[in-house]
Amino acid sequence: MQERERLQKELEKARAELEQLNELLKHKADYGIGEGDPAIYDWExxxxLRQRAERKVKSIEEALQKLGAGTYGVCERCHKQIDPERLKILPHTTLCIECARAEQQ
Ligand SMILES: [Zn+2]
Structure with a gap:
C-alpha cells in the first residue's frame, strides 16, 4: 500500500500546515492593526494560504476514501487511469494531466 502511505504523509503535512496557519490567524486581534498596516496584508x-491548505486536506482525505473504495487514481473527468508518475508528484489529484490542462484554460 504505497499510495496509502504517501497520502497519509501528505495529509499529516497538510494538517500541520493548516494548524500552523490557524495559529497565526488566531492572533489577529493582538496586533491591533489599522488601515494600511502591512500586518493586514500578512493576515490576508x-x-x-489557509483556504488553500483546507482544500488540500480535503482533497487528500477524499483521495484516501477513494483508495478504500478502489477508485483512486481514476480521472474524475474522463475516467481514465491517471499517470502513476503524476500521482507520485500530486498524490491527491483527481484529474489526469490532459483534463487538468483543459480545466485551467
Ligand atoms: Zn482525464
Missing amino acids: LNLA
Missing part, C-alpha cells in the same frame, strides 16, 4: 495572505 495567511487567510488565503
Whole structure:
C-alpha cells in the first residue's frame, strides 16, 4: 500500500500546515492593526494560504476514501487511469494531466 502511505504523509503535512496557519490567524486581534498596516496584508495572505491548505486536506482525505473504495487514481473527468508518475508528484489529484490542462484554460 504505497499510495496509502504517501497520502497519509501528505495529509499529516497538510494538517500541520493548516494548524500552523490557524495559529497565526488566531492572533489577529493582538496586533491591533489599522488601515494600511502591512500586518493586514500578512493576515490576508495567511487567510488565503489557509483556504488553500483546507482544500488540500480535503482533497487528500477524499483521495484516501477513494483508495478504500478502489477508485483512486481514476480521472474524475474522463475516467481514465491517471499517470502513476503524476500521482507520485500530486498524490491527491483527481484529474489526469490532459483534463487538468483543459480545466485551467
Ligand atoms: Zn482525464
